[in-house]
Amino acid sequence: MGNADAASASTDADARGEPAGEEAATELGERWALGNWVLIGVFTVLTLVGVGLSMEVPPFDGWLTAGDGAVVVPPYVYVYASLGAFGYVFTRLMTNLEAFDEWDEFQELAEMALRVPAAWVLAAGAFLLFTTVVGSPEGVSGQRYTAGLAFLVGLYVNVAMKSLGSLADRLLGRTAPGK
Template sequence: MATEEPESEGQTDGGRTVTTEAAPGETRTSRWLGKRWYRTTPGIVTAGVLVVLTAVGLAISTGVVAPAFTELDPSAEAAIPPYVYLYGGLGGLAYVFTSLVVEFEKTTEELGRAGLRLLAAPLLAAGIYLLMRFFLDSPSTRQVAGLSFLVGLYVKVTIEALGSLARRLYGRPTGRARRTDGDSE
């Protein structure tokens, strides 16, 4: 198995180029390990790809783009109404702004962490909408919009509640299921 040779990397320091050598045995990939995702190029690219995939998924789930995935009709039961995403996103925005009001001296990293809720909120709102449709025949638009807003506002609580629901429905893994394949009894 071949390993990647350490490479020199040129950095500018006040107009002059400084060459730094990788530590012995350090590869280009290992330089990314242990660093914050937003401080590495692969992390930023990965986040960008995830945002694009999320946007495509949201567009398809409404039935407006590629309606074949929602039974050929944007009003089909499998389609998610666009207002679910709107109110989920508004709830996420409400969280970001209220957290800034409560703790005005947030760092940029803390603001970015709160802003990531804007990506999770519409997805969770869609999931809750589908779950709501499973239990209720025809929930009102007002109920759906209000619940979507609350899901966006309380992303962490929603994730914990859904995790708890999944554990109750599917049960907790037993000690035997948690073991790896290499363990013996």
């Protein structure tokens, strides 16, 4: 946009009583940022409720059963998924700490922190799929395998999401485009 166009847009905004240029973008960004943070908070609370329900906290006397028994995710799955996510966060900070030396990098830090609830959801799904469908490899106890799998899911959230998506495609009979 040329200088004349920018001046005209600024004058039009002033005539309507609206902020112009960078001020308008900043004001809109602040409103959107607050709304986004509220939404992220709601999603996080709902995730915590889901985690509690999946561990039967409080107990629902069979409310979460699949006919032949309870479908309960053990607490250690969430603990090890969290540890894996924190492992990612701290190694990323350790290898690139100078990139996070200003206050305005809060969004990037929040993005890294959101890996924890993402890891909870993905680790619970991996637990439900792999303990019932795949099972643990020979020579490894079920709990040790599950805890290690949950840790890897937390450490590699993006890889786990892609892998579970690929598995879902195969289980649901969908094929990749171009095949």
